Amino acid sequence: MAQPADHALAASVATETGDLLVKTRERLFAAGAGTWEVRDTGDFEAHRHIVERLSEALPADAILSEEGRDNLDRLTADRVWIVDPLDGTREYSEPGRSDWAVHVALVENGAPTAAAVALPAVGRTLCTEPGPSLPESHNGRPRLVVSRTRPPAAAVIVAQALDAELMTLGSAGAKAMAVVMGMADIYAHSGGQFEWDNCAPVAVARAAGLHASRCDGSELEYNFADPWLPDLLICRPEYADDALEALRQVIEGEA
Template identity: 60%
Template sequence: MTTEVAALAPHPPAVDGSADDRAAAEIATAAGQLLQSYRLDAERAGQGPAEVRAAGDRLSHEFLVAELARRFPGDAVLSEEGADDAARLTADRVWIVDPLDGTREFGEFGRADWAVHVALVERGELTTGAVAMPALGVTYSTADSPTPTRPVPAAPRVVVSRTRRPEPVMAMAAALGAELVEMGSAGAKAMAVVRGEVDIYAHAGGQYEWDSAAPVAVARAAGLHVSRIDGSVPVYNQENPWLPDLLICRPELAGKALEVLAR
């Protein structure tokens, strides 16, 4: 069974936590508001999807880089939309950002499953993250992450892409007798697990550090299991930012999910 999810229930933005937690949430939220405002104007003006997607990527990237430089002038930045600077490899603090996660969905007016990711790596450790979902008016962060409390159903819910379904993920879903829930961006999928609307997000088709850093930080803060699909810990701010697979799930399901994914 496949269930389409187009809109997700919001939670309040973060109000507590460290200065970095609050900054990540504020910056991600502001970038998201900028994107949402542009998107509404673009829809009214009748702009096409390709133009909207390209402009959204650029607009959010420029804002994030400028705002991080203003607030944290000594920190390095790794952005999906920016040129990689090798200086980040020796920096104590590196912000990893995805200015527009779910670019495809952003260009489809009416969809809410796109996000802005802002994460911080300090001396090799992922410490802070925020995922803004601007079309819903909500930001999840390491300062304030809801912990799923609903019992895991007999048929766990596995969130999957609308267009790409890697064989290991589908094999895992079949082994668990899972219900499939379709959704867009990586951030939207991960936050659906945080919110308790789905139980497992597994990816095995190729991603980069900016796709998962902020969602992983928020999911960890919510008490969820987070790992690579081989069970290892995701490591960030590597020379090659390719980080192709991920598992975020309810802790009760981690053992079985990893067992099947390892086959």
């Protein structure tokens, strides 16, 4: 099981990386850098910082990073850090946007046990210890957070079943943390993500008392040879049964 030092390390590394990314973006924008230079530089510098910090603090632990070469020795490791150094590169490269994140999670036996999600542009890091306090439910229709482009099928199904209103955000981490912070009630995604897209957000969401599962209600598991994850549901507990029922009906109808 994760120790207090693991939770603290996840939070500090995510926060430090976020601070680095904010300064890097400001410097590049000031220099007139183009979109791809901002994205690539942010990805590279954030990945390097995270790997250096984790390797220095815990050299025996394995690391799976979106931006790094995958070493499959992690499959037999007891402890694996799954990280997304810059979740939402598109939003990061657009001046003024704050819906991007840094994900740092420790996985043991397939389950995330310590994690942090930094929202650097708003100066906030949410972590597993102490877990976030879930705000009281708001009055009115449930709010379902979706991507800025076309909503995935899972979101459309849940929105119709629960008469939810849609709100748009960029990165997966920003969407999940919107539910944690009470700005949204449901985040349903289908069409696929990678483990680093939702590992840390799932851990933080659960620490806040939210429901988190696959769209069929099954467990989310991590550290597979193929890090692809087909779907995800994060929501306030009062919406979990209805959302899962709507999704299961569609899944069973397609079988």
